[in-house]
Amino acid sequence: MNQLFINNEFIASKSTDTMDVINPATGEKIDTITFATEAEVNDAVEKSKQAQLEWEKTPEPTRVDHVKLLIPLLEQNKDTLAELYVKEQGKTLASAKGEIDKAIQFIDYMTGLSMNNKGEVLKNSRENETILLTKKPIGVTAGIVPWNAPIMVLMRKVIPAVITGCSVVIKPSEATSLITLKIAELLRASTIPAGLVQILPGTGETVGTQLAQHPDIQLISLTGSMRAGKSVYAESASTVKKVNLELGGNAPVIVTSNADLDKAVNYIVTARINNAGQVCTCPERIFVHQDIHDTFIDKLKAQMEQLTVGDPFDESTDYGAIINQQQLDSIDDKVQNAVKNGAQLITGGHKIKRSGFFYAPTILDHINLEDSAFKEEIFGPVLPIVTYSEFEHALNQANDTNAGLSSYIFSENLKEIMLATEKLKFGEVYANCEAEEVVNGFHAGWRESGLGGADGIHGLEEYYNTTVSYIRYD
Secondary structure (H helix, E strand, C coil): CCEEEECCEEEECCCCCEEEEECCCCCCEEEEEECCCHHHHHHHHHHHHHHHHHHCCCCHHHHHHHHHCHHHHHHHCHHHHHHHHHHHHCCCHHHHHHHHHHHHHHHHHHHHCCCCCCCEEEECCCCCEEEEEEEEECCEEEEECCCCCHHHHHHHHHHHHHHCCCEEEEECCHHHHHHHHHHHHHHHHCCCCCCCEEECCCCHHHHHHHHHHCCCCCEEEEECCHHHHHHHHHHHHHHCCEEEEECCCCEEEEECCCCCHHHHHHHHHHHHCHHHHCCCCCEEEEEEECCCHHHHHHHHHHHHHCCCECCCCCCCCCECCCCCHHHHHHHHHHHHHHHHCCCEEEECCCECCCCCCCECCEEEECCCCCCHHHHCCCCCCEEEEEEECCHHHHHHHHHCCCCCCEEEEECCCHHHHHHHHHHCCCCEEEECCCCCCCCCCCECCCHHHEECCECHHHHHHCCEEEEEEEEECC
């Protein structure tokens, strides 16, 4: 596929830079994508700029009416979208459909916020003067979308932009450009005016860098790795544009002696195997109180060994494929290194011998806290475990990371839960539940896990600038 989506039209790229698209569940080639050239990126940004200048004049309720038309289009095409998604990305069919449903829910909620652009009216200390704080669209934006949730994250970058009167240029992940361009067909079928959403496949080093440096782009939003986020942050400095980053995590999970172990195990496993563990909010480091360690391990092992891994189209499959060979090798390297360094392999610890890229459900007990499988985001179906004796010490160890996206606490003791929510230095704390980024919440990370955030009214605010007007009337 050599198409780009510019000004509501699919056009052939003039580039010779291509990449084969491989089905992660079979290892078979399903297509070839062609990347955008520098000139094509510039053309798309210019068309976005012109379209945005007209769009911001449109009343916000009218903008919302256009955006709402995406909902029936997604509903009508859900099966077709989900099937392509599974072939390109490898997650289960149920998970793919669930993500589309979440995207529909997100659109429905965000369009309901359309009249919440309130601004403020303030009184000045000087007589006969009023201060007005008004919100205005930030302008042309850019969105860099990851491969692990390309539909939901695409909507997180497109919908708030269009609702607030902005335009957006999207760089999809190279690994999931096909499904993103399929969504573009729905955008074209909607009544959203031409030029407000452009989609340009390409690498981070080329298209991503050009968007970050482009003087006409006023905000760039990236969901991806810490490495990619730091690169965009640095490249954006030359134009001092606003940067919105949702980066990697290394989520700690504290299981106290007061936890309901059946509940804890069920939620931890469910969250860890979501998309084969390729989710930034997944449980990554498990801290288990020493008094319940053995019982916890027995229950965790039993549940992990009952999982079915394989064909993502099979309804009985619990999780599907790893995105590619490189990621599969990275997971296995971290696991084997941990075992060499003394971690006890409870179950799994190997690639699954079949076509495609699959990894067995894995538990590493008594892992070295300095191992990469513990200190770094592993992005696979692996649970590294350590024990603790003092709750305060577990909290300190949980916070000992450069990441700060998500965290978990399992306890039936309210004091422990409240202490954890107060002291865990993460954007999200999940107490006695699995990760669920609800559309009316706010998904944001601390430290190297990001800047700004998405979802809810605070996510919508990211796409506004504020003007302060001093009005004197004497």
